[in-house]
Amino acid sequence: MMNDNSIIKKVRRHFDFWNIVKYLSIILLFIFLVYPLFTIIFKSFINADGEFSLKYYKTFFTKPYYYRTLFNSLKVCILTTILATLIGVPLAYITTRYNIWGKKIINLLIIMSLMSPPFIGAYSWIMLLGRNGFITNLFAKIGITMPPIYGFGGIILVFTLKLFPYIYLYVSGAMSSIDRSLEEAAENLGSSKLRRILTVTIPVIMPTLAAGAIMVFMSSLADFGTPMLIGEGYKVLPVLVYEEYMSEMGGNANMAGALSVVIVFCSTAVLLIQKYGVSKKNYIMTALRPPIVEKLSTGKRILLTAISMFIALVAFLPQVVVIVTSFIKTNGPIFVKGFSLESYEKIFYKLSKNIANTFTFSIIAILIIVVFGMLISYLVVKRKSKINSLLDLMIMFPYVIPGAVLGICMLVAFNKPPLILSGTPAILIAAYVVRKMPYTIRSSSALLYQIEPSIEEASINLGVSPMKTFFKITARMMLPGVLSGAILSWITTINELSSSIMLYSGKTATISVAIYTEVVRASFGTAAALASILTVTTILSLLLFNWVTKGKGSVI
Amino acid sequence: MSHSVKICNVIKRYSDFTAVDNISCEIKEGEFFTLLGPSGCGKTTLLRMIAGFNSIDGGEIYFGNKVINNIDAHKRDIGMVFQNYAIFPHMSVFDNVAYGLKARKVPKNQIEGRVLEALDLVQIKNLKDRKPNELSGGQQQRVALARAIVIKPGVLLMDEPLSNLDAKLRVQMRTIIRKLQRDLGITTVYVTHDQEEALAISDRIAIMKSGKIMQLDTPTDIYKKPKNTFVAGFIGTSNFLDAKVTYDSGMKPSIKFEGGVEYPVKLKRKLDSVTVSIRPEQFTINNPDGKGIPGQIQMYTFLGDFANYEIKLANGQTVEANEYTKDIDFVRKIGDKVRLDFNPDKVSLFDQDGMEAYL
Numbered sequence: 001m002m003n004d005n006s007i008i009k010k011v012r013r014h015f016d017f018w019n020i021v022k023y024l025s026i027i028l029l030f031i032f033l034v035y036p037l038f039t040i041i042f043k044s045f046i047n048a049d050g051e052f053s054l055k056y057y058k059t060f061f062t063k064p065y066y067y068r069t070l071f072n073s074l075k076v077c078i079l080t081t082i083l084a085t086l087i088g089v090p091l092a093y094i095t096t097r098y099n100i101w102g103k104k105i106i107n108l109l110i111i112m113s114l115m116s117p118p119f120i121g122a123y124s125w126i127m128l129l130g131r132n133g134f135i136t137n138l139f140a141k142i143g144i145t146m147p148p149i150y151g152f153g154g155i156i157l158v159f160t161l162k163l164f165p166y167i168y169l170y171v172s173g174a175m176s177s178i179d180r181s182l183e184e185a186a187e188n189l190g191s192s193k194l195r196r197i198l199t200v201t202i203p204v205i206m207p208t209l210a211a212g213a214i215m216v217f218m219s220s221l222a223d224f225g226t227p228m229l230i231g232e233g234y235k236v237l238p239v240l241v242y243e244e245y246m247s248e249m250g251g252n253a254n255m256a257g258a259l260s261v262v263i264v265f266c267s268t269a270v271l272l273i274q275k276y277g278v279s280k281k282n283y284i285m286t287a288l289r290p291p292i293v294e295k296l297s298t299g300k301r302i303l304l305t306a307i308s309m310f311i312a313l314v315a316f317l318p319q320v321v322v323i324v325t326s327f328i329k330t331n332g333p334i335f336v337k338g339f340s341l342e343s344y345e346k347i348f349y350k351l352s353k354n355i356a357n358t359f360t361f362s363i364i365a366i367l368i369i370v371v372f373g374m375l376i377s378y379l380v381v382k383r384k385s386k387i388n389s390l391l392d393l394m395i396m397f398p399y400v401i402p403g404a405v406l407g408i409c410m411l412v413a414f415n416k417p418p419l420i421l422s423g424t425p426a427i428l429i430a431a432y433v434v435r436k437m438p439y440t441i442r443s444s445s446a447l448l449y450q451i452e453p454s455i456e457e458a459s460i461n462l463g464v465s466p467m468k469t470f471f472k473i474t475a476r477m478m479l480p481g482v483l484s485g486a487i488l489s490w491i492t493t494i495n496e497l498s499s500s501i502m503l504y505s506g507k508t509a510t511i512s513v514a515i516y517t518e519v520v521r522a523s524f525g526t527a528a529a530l531a532s533i534l535t536v537t538t539i540l541s542l543l544l545f546n547w548v549t550k551g552k553g554s555v556i
Numbered sequence: 557m558s559h560s561v562k563i564c565n566v567i568k569r570y571s572d573f574t575a576v577d578n579i580s581c582e583i584k585e586g587e588f589f590t591l592l593g594p595s596g597c598g599k600t601t602l603l604r605m606i607a608g609f610n611s612i613d614g615g616e617i618y619f620g621n622k623v624i625n626n627i628d629a630h631k632r633d634i635g636m637v638f639q640n641y642a643i644f645p646h647m648s649v650f651d652n653v654a655y656g657l658k659a660r661k662v663p664k665n666q667i668e669g670r671v672l673e674a675l676d677l678v679q680i681k682n683l684k685d686r687k688p689n690e691l692s693g694g695q696q697q698r699v700a701l702a703r704a705i706v707i708k709p710g711v712l713l714m715d716e717p718l719s720n721l722d723a724k725l726r727v728q729m730r731t732i733i734r735k736l737q738r739d740l741g742i743t744t745v746y747v748t749h750d751q752e753e754a755l756a757i758s759d760r761i762a763i764m765k766s767g768k769i770m771q772l773d774t775p776t777d778i779y780k781k782p783k784n785t786f787v788a789g790f791i792g793t794s795n796f797l798d799a800k801v802t803y804d805s806g807m808k809p810s811i812k813f814e815g816g817v818e819y820p821v822k823l824k825r826k827l828d829s830v831t832v833s834i835r836p837e838q839f840t841i842n843n844p845d846g847k848g849i850p851g852q853i854q855m856y857t858f859l860g861d862f863a864n865y866e867i868k869l870a871n872g873q874t875v876e877a878n879e880y881t882k883d884i885d886f887v888r889k890i891g892d893k894v895r896l897d898f899n900p901d902k903v904s905l906f907d908q909d910g911m912e913a914y915l
Contacts, residue, residue, distance in 0.1 A: 452640055452642065454638040454639070454640055454642035455642045455644065455645075457607070457609055457629075457636070457638070457642065458636065458638060458642035458643075458644070458700075458703075459644070459655070460608075460609075460629045460630045461607060461608075461629060461630070461632075461634055461635075461636045462630075462635075462655055462656030462659055462703070462707065463630050463631070463633070463656055463659040463660055463707070464630055464655075464659045465628070465630050466630070469630075473644055476646050477645065477646060
């Protein structure tokens, strides 16, 4: 009897609050991340007769129709990364080191274009440079034929403008935290300015630049909306995944599974190269004396301001285009002269369900993200153990899974017993939570690392139990980090297309799905009105983010 | 109410080393007890075991007659002052101090009175509505102290509470802490690596090294009668000189240095050689024709009330010796030949293992 009692006591002791949270999180992540992922990996190795087979991989690597998309994707990613670096690095140098005008506005425009809905760029550049685009038509009137925007060039244009902000934000952060003395030392040792930049400044920011480049590479590898809209014949991997899966609806998902495995393999490989190749050389800098901001002569100052402002405005242009076109009168698919609110009338009449869906699903997802994000980041930061490191790894894994792939994984896993979720709001919410939780976890963790353990110990020691201490002290102190992370999670959730497009059903379609289908249907006015709703919500959320973080928050 | 703390054969192991190695001692009710030692000696580990933040891997800790090994940290009724103060940044000074009272469900009408009383004791009543980020380091320290004493804890634990303050404030605060502790009669365990602080503030000091207590004594005994070479070297400055032991016909021992100087000593047992520990102020510096061990001045530092000399002995060893300004008319110069004399009854003798060997 004694023995039984003490075992029960031990078990009870073990199942304290934090262990329950830990096991619950692990179970949920297994159900909604590991299980779907393994289902798809498993499927990719099974042929129609249910036997082990490499036939889908063989098909992929032997048929040009398939393997060409891998090359296409890699070409797009590499070129985008190079171009984004070529724009982002000099721009970061100019804004951090020279006294150009309007730095704050340039920064804000660039952040907004990064956080804008992912497919708005493609839509807007089609509006401007497409077959019937404003600029195309303008030039046609004076007899100039614009090169076609569709295909490889268009994808590169849109990706570069959309993603160079990653490089810009990462690098300008690093540039302004190089201590002045480092460059002064180089100058003092007799280096010319160019030599100094090449031998000191660039190598020191290299790891940060690499981190930014990885973000560009991964985002361009994962993005689905842009190549789908503007790529036309130029097929990249995520588009192929979507088409394969959609054409196989009702059949098996094996080929799509094999493609998904290839994509995840590529992005994991790139991430690992960055992690083990570059991050070893990470120089931790705390600038006691931030670098000098050089005063330019008026002429140079105007020139550099104009160049920087031009880049920022071009990057921001899609959002202006979207908002403007949403107010233009339409006649079916064609824009006509004059302004009106009819596009908005149409969406409120026809598509209000989508709007309600986006906001309902996103709010539910964010609530779950906030609660679990807070608890999990606490486990990972403050209660280090093997299981909690595993939790950390699982939480961050969705970084390497493109939305379309996660969508397929979940669809395949949850359209059959034991858990049937396909077509329900739950499957969309689950996908959002899994994909967007890392933002909240990262910013909560960053804040948690700054909270000294003695703060909690002081509370415990004054007679408050560890669990109550978490809610009375730690959670309160984490709040700014959680909130700013949650806003980023929120922005990316409302704009999410790639997993939504896989998982939606008639009843659960969201705004981004509707924009996509409206564009495909050439109903540009309503698409613009919907996109404007997202854009305005995004801008308002960013302003809230700025207010919460007192302007010191970083969106990357 | 305050109670004694008894530590019996307490052990703390980490995977590859033993941080606290079978320590036993008793801290009396109302005593100011200091754990002193170099970093990594296990003093903070032991303190955190008393607080309940580190588990106890062996032995028992008693509060009064009660074993507290399995009592959760938040039920131990301890006041603790942390090295970095650990003030709750989102609460005012008043709310910080009231925090422990609220957790104890003290009636609301009593909380205000007790908080103000505690703030008054540490002389910051006027700051009660401030937020922590508006306080200086010294003021934060006082808040931490008020927060720990307001709950009238059974034991007060302090983990290097003064190490983040500047020298002047440190001296001021330690006087306040000492007075407060004596007035309230709280059993206090204090951790520090600063020997001067420990000597100034404590009733008794436990000097620790590698998880063991090397000596547990009052400050004066620690300084005057170190039990081993570690304590002699750690507290104050000591010169260690090797000497041969010779015995006369009556088996009375003497220590003999190079150059033939001899001093009669009292030893616990028969030894062939000893290490003599002599503090700089225990030397008398004589002219070359006087008594003592011969040496030559290498360096001098004049410090106002005394001059400190580095003196090279015949065997090549360098020792430190002080000479007080009031006793001398001139400062010795580099290169001067001198002889170093001392009173053999006042110095400490250790055997080859570094343990005390004198009576």
